[in-house]
Amino acid sequence: MFLLYEYDILWAFLIISSLIPILAFLISGILAPISKGPEKLSSYESGIEPMGDAWLQFRIRYYMFALVFVVFDVETVFLYPWAMSFDILGVSVFIEALIFVLILIVGSVYAWRKGALEWS
Helix, strand or coil, rough: CCCCHHHHHHHHHHHHHHHHHHHHHHHHHHCCCCCCHHHCCCCCCCCCCCCCCCCCCEEEEEEEHHHHHHHHHHHHCCCCHHHHHHHHHCCHHHHHHHHHHHHHHHHHHHHHHHCCCCCC
């Protein structure tokens, strides 16, 4: 039978973890000083007056490099628990993990061929 009282700790955790950021934003909104003026609206870089326009166009290589990093970071996050329980899971999970790694290898070869891994 499904018993709801077993989830009391979960509900308490969800309520508390939702209330803490809401309260933090509310308290900072109430206590923060509000002053609007030309100094507040200007951009600030280490006390030096900004020169030129703030809208700069970045090359797409920075974003591609970051995406490739995120892909391999996610790979590590997914493979670590699998590696820790490899002896319990069996052959079917090994084949699934092998397919996962092969998809990531294909993606890295694609990124390499497109030049996303070169920083020049």
